[in-house]
Amino acid sequence: MLAASLRSPGALTLEKRPIPALGPQDALLAVEATTLCGTDLRIATGQKTNGVTPGVVLGHEIAARVWRIGDELTAGVDVPAPGTQVGLAPEIACGHCDACVSGRSNVCARMRLFGTGVDGGLADFILVPQEALGCITPVARKITPPLLALAEPLSCCLRATRRLPIGPDSRVLVLGTGPIGLIHCALAAFAGARVMACGRAARLEPARTMGAETTTTSQGDDLVANVQEWTGGVGADVVIIAVGDPGLVPVAIQCARIGGHVSFFAGFPAGATAQVDPNLVHYRELTLSGSANATLDDYASAVDMLSTGSIDLSQLLTHEFALSDVSSALDAVRTRAGLKIAVRPDGMVGR
Ligand SMILES: [Zn+2]
Ligand SMILES: [Zn+2]
Structure with a gap:
């Protein structure tokens, strides 16, 4: 089979490999689409090495079909039957650490991830070992594989928004209009909220199509003033930081209303710091929340x-x-040629 593996940091190599050997309690999936994100690019270029297994096959936003299951497994009970369209959650949590037992398997201390520690979706086939069978998630109704691959970024956004008071007529400010920011726009609009998106000029139109009622490119004090105007001087109920720029933190806090929530959704560069006015958090009774990855x-x-x-x-x-x-x-991700880029096994493109 064909696989894109990381021979050494910065050297993503396309290679022919044997189809992974199926153990009695494993499942083998035929990959149908893998979408890429900035994390894949950082791994491929060697910027991110933490948790990356040498030689690993990249790709963690995976849509597939069950191909074969191990002899000791029962189709439909242990795993969906061969032929079933499935998404594959990339997080393989240990199930035993403090995070796992407290319902936060998404931040498991011993987390392994498809596409980082374990071979991922940029291949014709992917082996799902016994301990990760729960990651295999069948669809309710067949959809196009690239769309199904977006379940991964959507799951991370859902993880964050479950804890935010986003509902009919609440005002949600989304900082960042990359694919993640746009998914947050769509989710908030779906919940009935009114959405302002803040990002680069080229992404404002997509933000509007994804559900933002208003958009802005303004920054700093101008952005705070825009939000005040949009909310009749009250401030946003929820501010979601969807781009890893620590400079946005103080602005996000200033944009939140009394009793508002600020979500630190994006990951920030290692060692990043941000200066905030603690009295804003104090007197406005703000809630700051973090979020990373997703649970099953x-x-x-x-x-x-x-x-x-x-x-x-x-x-x-x-x-x-x-x-x-x-x-x-990967070049298309690097040059921001589009929004989400899907990679599909040869012969599946356009199907
Ligand atoms: Zn991703
Ligand atoms: Zn754990």
Whole structure:
């Protein structure tokens, strides 16, 4: 089979490999689409090395079909039957650490991830070892594989928004209009909220199509003034930081209303610091919350929302590349040529 593996940091290599050997309690999936994100680019270029296994196959936003299951497994009980369309949650949590037992398996201390520590979706086939069978998530209704791959970023966004008071007529400010910011726009709009998106000029139109009622490119004090105007001087109920710029933190806090919530959704560069006015948090009774990755429940909800059509993220899918052309796909991520870039096994492109 064809696989894009990281031979050494910065050297993503397309290679022929044997199809992984199936153990009696493993499942083998045929990959149908893997979408890329900035994390893949950081791993491929060697900027991110933490938790990355040498030689690993990249790709963690995975849509597939069950191909074969181990002799000791029962189709439909232990795993979906061969032929079933499935998403694969990338988080393999240990199930025993403090985070796992307290319901936060998404931040498991011994987390292993498909596409980082364990071979991921940039290949024709992917082996799901016994301990990760729970990551295999069947669809409610068949959808296009690239759309199903978006269950992963959607699951992370769901994880964050479950703890935020986003509902009819609440005002949500989304900082950042990359694919993640746009998914947050869509989710908030889906919940009935009114959304302001703040980001680069080229992304404001997509933000509006994804549900933002208003958009801005302004920064700093200008942004705070914009938000005040938009909210009649009250401030936003919820501010979501969807881009890893620590400089946004003090602005986000100033944009929140009394009793408001600020979500630190994005990951920030290692060692980043931000200066905030602690009295704003104190006198406005703000709630600051963090979020990273997703639980299997979040992932299952995301697959469900996409496969039942309750949320439509298809506008995010702008490019599709064959696996044999994976380097062009990564270039498209690097140059921000589009929104979400899908890589598909050769012969599946456009199907
Ligand atoms: Zn991703
Ligand atoms: Zn754990």
